[in-house]
Amino acid sequence: MAADRNRRTRHSRASRALALTVLGTALALPSMAMADASNGVLRVGTSFTCSSLNPYSTTQSSCLTALRLLYPSLGQAGIGSEMTPDLAESWSVDETGLIWTFKLKSGGQWSDGQPVTAKDAAFTITMLLAHADGPTARRARAIANVDTAVASDDQTLVVTFKQPTANAVGRLAQLIIVPEHIWAPLAEGDGAALSSFANDQPVAGGAFTLARFEPDQAIIMQPNPNYYGTPTALKGVGIQFFGDSTAMVSALLNDQIDVLTPLPVTSVDAVTKAGLNVANFPGLRFHNLILNSSENQTAFPEIRDPKVREAFAHAIDRAKIADVAYLGYAVPGDAMVPKVTGEWSNPAIVPETFDLERANALLDEAGYAKGADGVRVANGHPMRYKVLIPANVEGAEGLRALDIVTADFKQIGVELVPEQGDSSTVSDAIVGPDNTYASSTIAQWGWIPQMDPDFILSVLLCKQVGGLNESGYCNPEYDELYDAQASEIDPAKRQPIVWKMQEITQRDRPYIVTVQQNNIEAYSPKWTGFVEDPIGFLNYTSNRTFVNLRPAE
Amino acid sequence: MRRWRLPPPSPKPPSSMTRFSYLARKIGIVAFGIFATITLNFFLFRVLPGDAVASMARVPGGSAELKATLLAEFGLDKPLMAQYGDYLYQLMRGNLGVSYSSLRPVTEDVIKAVGNTVPMTLLGITIAVLVGISTGVLAAYKHGTATDTVITNVATIVYSAPTQWIAIMLVLAFSAYLPASGASDPFSFETEFWPLFVDRLRHIVLPSLTLATACFGQYTLVTRSSVLATLGEDYVGAAKAMGFPAGRILFSYAIPNALIPIVTLIALSMGTIMGGSVVIETVFSWPGIGRAMYEAITDRNYPLLQGALLVITVSVIVFNLLADIINMKIDPRIVE
Numbered sequence: 001m002a003a004d005r006n007r008r009t010r011h012s013r014a015s016r017a018l019a020l021t022v023l024g025t026a027l028a029l030p031s032m033a034m035a036d037a038s039n040g041v042l043r044v045g046t047s048f049t050c051s052s053l054n055p056y057s058t059t060q061s062s063c064l065t066a067l068r069l070l071y072p073s074l075g076q077a078g079i080g081s082e083m084t085p086d087l088a089e090s091w092s093v094d095e096t097g098l099i100w101t102f103k104l105k106s107g108g109q110w111s112d113g114q115p116v117t118a119k120d121a122a123f124t125i126t127m128l129l130a131h132a133d134g135p136t137a138r139r140a141r142a143i144a145n146v147d148t149a150v151a152s153d154d155q156t157l158v159v160t161f162k163q164p165t166a167n168a169v170g171r172l173a174q175l176i177i178v179p180e181h182i183w184a185p186l187a188e189g190d191g192a193a194l195s196s197f198a199n200d201q202p203v204a205g206g207a208f209t210l211a212r213f214e215p216d217q218a219i220i221m222q223p224n225p226n227y228y229g230t231p232t233a234l235k236g237v238g239i240q241f242f243g244d245s246t247a248m249v250s251a252l253l254n255d256q257i258d259v260l261t262p263l264p265v266t267s268v269d270a271v272t273k274a275g276l277n278v279a280n281f282p283g284l285r286f287h288n289l290i291l292n293s294s295e296n297q298t299a300f301p302e303i304r305d306p307k308v309r310e311a312f313a314h315a316i317d318r319a320k321i322a323d324v325a326y327l328g329y330a331v332p333g334d335a336m337v338p339k340v341t342g343e344w345s346n347p348a349i350v351p352e353t354f355d356l357e358r359a360n361a362l363l364d365e366a367g368y369a370k371g372a373d374g375v376r377v378a379n380g381h382p383m384r385y386k387v388l389i390p391a392n393v394e395g396a397e398g399l400r401a402l403d404i405v406t407a408d409f410k411q412i413g414v415e416l417v418p419e420q421g422d423s424s425t426v427s428d429a430i431v432g433p434d435n436t437y438a439s440s441t442i443a444q445w446g447w448i449p450q451m452d453p454d455f456i457l458s459v460l461l462c463k464q465v466g467g468l469n470e471s472g473y474c475n476p477e478y479d480e481l482y483d484a485q486a487s488e489i490d491p492a493k494r495q496p497i498v499w500k501m502q503e504i505t506q507r508d509r510p511y512i513v514t515v516q517q518n519n520i521e522a523y524s525p526k527w528t529g530f531v532e533d534p535i536g537f538l539n540y541t542s543n544r545t546f547v548n549l550r551p552a553e
Numbered sequence: 554m555r556r557w558r559l560p561p562p563s564p565k566p567p568s569s570m571t572r573f574s575y576l577a578r579k580i581g582i583v584a585f586g587i588f589a590t591i592t593l594n595f596f597l598f599r600v601l602p603g604d605a606v607a608s609m610a611r612v613p614g615g616s617a618e619l620k621a622t623l624l625a626e627f628g629l630d631k632p633l634m635a636q637y638g639d640y641l642y643q644l645m646r647g648n649l650g651v652s653y654s655s656l657r658p659v660t661e662d663v664i665k666a667v668g669n670t671v672p673m674t675l676l677g678i679t680i681a682v683l684v685g686i687s688t689g690v691l692a693a694y695k696h697g698t699a700t701d702t703v704i705t706n707v708a709t710i711v712y713s714a715p716t717q718w719i720a721i722m723l724v725l726a727f728s729a730y731l732p733a734s735g736a737s738d739p740f741s742f743e744t745e746f747w748p749l750f751v752d753r754l755r756h757i758v759l760p761s762l763t764l765a766t767a768c769f770g771q772y773t774l775v776t777r778s779s780v781l782a783t784l785g786e787d788y789v790g791a792a793k794a795m796g797f798p799a800g801r802i803l804f805s806y807a808i809p810n811a812l813i814p815i816v817t818l819i820a821l822s823m824g825t826i827m828g829g830s831v832v833i834e835t836v837f838s839w840p841g842i843g844r845a846m847y848e849a850i851t852d853r854n855y856p857l858l859q860g861a862l863l864v865i866t867v868s869v870i871v872f873n874l875l876a877d878i879i880n881m882k883i884d885p886r887i888v889e
Binding site for chain 2: 041043049051052054057058059060133134135137138140195196198211212214215216217218220238240241242243244246247248250251253254256392421422423424425426427428429435463464465466467468
């Protein structure tokens with residue numbers, strides 16, 4: 001009996017040990033069937049999450065990037081006004097500048113086997129027009145000024161504009177063309193179903209089709225065998241969404257992802273030392289001080305004084321902000337239209353020199369003398385201003401930048417009092433009750449313009465007061481120029497108008513651009529063909545960052 | 554030899570009427586608590602400055618018109634009390650609304666997120682409870698020794714360490730061996746049960762371990778304190794005087810009488826099991842309710858926040874009620 005018990009005990013211990021060994025080995029081994037460069041599956045990690053693949057409900061850049069890979073587009077954006085043909089192999093405009101004709105490629109199929117035709121493109125535009133004030137409002141910019149869209153045959157799309165429209169092809173190329181046979185029933189009535197449709201198993205017709213989508217976790221795509229364009233070298237694409245940058249960088253270092261975007265600047269050294277590639281190149285994103293330009297702001301009228309604004313512009317040590325706050329991964333900024341947009345950036349505009357002596361002299365000239373505490377007095381009150389900053393988007397770098405500005409402004413007798421909030425809070429505080437802009441003075445924020453200047457120039461329009469315009473700036477001359485450039489279809493004639501608008505904003509300074517941030521992205525040396533795109537790897541206007549990558553030899 | 558038996562330290566049990574009125578009072582408090590939660594959840598985020606659509610409309614193509622369209626789409630252009638009325642009406646019909654970021658029904662998102670959270674937190678809390686109670690009992694039993702000092706100090710340190718720090722330390726230490734993001738390998742197309750199971754197991758280790766590390770200290774300290782208190786009771790002294798074995802005194806008399814604060818603490822932990830941990834789920838990109846709340850707060854996604862908080866607070870209230878009932882069974886004097 002005792003021997004039996006001992007044997008059973010030994011057997012039990014051995015079983016437990018075996019079970020623990022198997023479990024330990026299983027846990028220690030990398031996951032089976034893990035994809036990597038060796039089987040051509042590109043794994044991208046990002047902190048920008050994606051909650052929905054419905055093009056009419058999402059505004060998240062990572063979702064829009066995935067949608068660009070899944071759905072056909074007329075063209076893919078390049079640098080400046082360059083537009084690469086995609087579903088449209090060619091296009092032309094009539095002599096009135098109103099009627100654009102697109103010749104589409106044939107042979108493409110949706111993932112359910114139906115052909116991709118011009119009727120789908122015409123339906124998409126017509127549907128957007130019909131519901132632009134409701135369910136499709138998020139995508140309405142692409143069809144601005146469009147009157148009608150007709151498919152004259154399966155391969156010909158004719159789009160008629162109400163007025164000549166600059167960058168018409170670029171705008172229409174932003175369209176996510178959806179299959180009519182799937183979306184037409186959703187567009188009936190008030191079209192509410194268009195934005196509430198889950199679309200978690202999209203019928204796709206772009207370079208890829210969807211393999212799996214887990215909201216805010218990952219999107220996995222596989223090549224579309226019936227793609228109308230050149231087949232991609234990739235065997236698949238996965239975009240994984242991370243909630244924490246440390247875990248994301250660890251995933252890259254441990255070969256769990258191939259591309260990381262954006263790479264936190266504090267991780268550049270670790271990633272470089274690990275033998276991974278770090279791409280550091282000019283991006284579109286800029287940061288700026290926003291100066292309240294609204295007449296409704298009466299408590300601190302000196303903020304609208306041109307001399308004060310000029311003094312502020314000279315009291316910003318942009319080089320120090322770029323080197324210290326952004327650890328060298330930024331350059332001094334000048335205008336709202338970044339240099340990387342090429343032809344649209346006005347070369348005459350350069351960053352104001354950092355010159356505290358001149359800034360002090362300008363404020364002295366304006367009659368704002370320093371008080372006993374070193375703070376200047378303007379209109380009977382100290383020049384002490386609250387600076388709103390959305391810490392969730394400006395980040396640690398933005399807060400450090402504001403510290404530098406605050407220290408330098410102190411030397412010109414201006415006291416800044418930073419006040420942090422999230423983007424919703426700051427947005428609300430800037431605009432104020434009833435969009436009056438009555439109570440804010442200065443804020444620090446930034447923008448990510450597009451390669452075409454139309455969007456970023458539109459931010460300061462009078463009609464954007466209460467919308468995108470955080471300065472409350474309203475200048476009829478600027479608005480007229482905007483309309484002129486928006487209807488000029490000849491880029492050569494449009495360029496001087498765009499440059500003139502930049503000169504006006506440089507003169508009036510509703511924004512003082514501080515730095516132009518670089519894009520920092522990391523990728524594994526197992527891959528080649530990495531495109532340094534000013535928009536970033538997650539580019540919702542072009543699929544080129546993905547489709548150009550291929551496993552290194 | 555005559556075996557001595559100590560009389561249990563329980564007086565005459567209360568009448569069934571007393572127990573009924575105690576329970577009725579508790580259930581009344583629970584009902585009020587749930588209604589207060591529903592109301593508070595609604596108003597809490599709306600009193601903050603900033604609206605839900607400001608960030609959504611700050612995109613290319615954004616405009617004051619888009620803001621107005623989105624406000625109307627989400628019913629945020631109505632007076633606050635009208636929105637509250639709509640919310641209560643829909644809630645009574647079991648409708649938590651739609652998520653602003655995905656336009657999916659919140660109920661679906663919350664159920665899925667809770668389903669992901671529970672296995673991870675259940676594992677973490679179970680480890681924490683087992684380790685915490687064991688070390689707490691050991692520390693109390695070895696009171697005043699080096700063992701007690703080591704256990705108490707380690708428990709105090711991990712209890713006071715920020716959870717985010719613990720999580721990041723574990724990521725840095727183990728991410729070469731174990732995945733540190735997500736609930737499964739998103740790039741795997743495995744369909745077999747065993748590889749899928751192993752993959753899930755590998756992913757759950759670090760977040761559960763973080764939770765266990767962050768939580769076990771409080772169980773240790775509460776258990777130690779509670780067991781120490783009962784070890785000082787007269788009946789324990791009497792048991793010792795009668796020569797009872799130390800193990801019997803500990804497990805038959807001290808621990809059972811030290812259970813009330815421990816049960817209460819475990820009941821409070823049920824809130825964590827249902828509600829997850831915002832910090833842990835964010836660091837490990839765990840697709841649970843905590844991360845959903847983090848994203849919802851960032852996006853001012855009111856319906857998702859309301860739904861998630863409702864599930865968490867209701868579960869805490871209900872588990873507290875269960876703890877009260879269990880405590881009433883353990884010590885019937887409570888009802889008096």
